Amino acid sequence: MSSRYPAGSxxxxxxxxxxxxxxxxxxxxVTLVGFSSCALVVRLLGASR
Incomplete structure (x- = not known):
């Protein structure tokens, strides 16, 4: 029993x-998704202008 304890820890x-x-x-x-979505929004806004 005591020999199995170190393995458990x-x-x-x-x-x-x-x-x-x-x-x-x-x-x-999450950071990558936020970055890419932000870049996509910026690209869409730039294209709509």
């Missing part, structure tokens, strides 16, 4: 690492 830290990585990727994706 290691898995827990790995899960936290994966969650933080997923959060970073989601943040990057």
């Amino acid at each position: 290691q898995c827990n830290s790995l899960q936290k690492k994966v969650e933080s990585t997923v959060a970073d990727i989601a943040y990057l994706a």
Whole structure:
């Protein structure tokens, strides 16, 4: 039982690492989508003029 504990804590830290990585990727994706949509709006406004 005691030999399985370190593996559990290691898995827990790995899960936290994966969650933080997923959060970073989601943040990057949201930023890219916002950037591209803003650029698209600017392009549409420039074309309508």
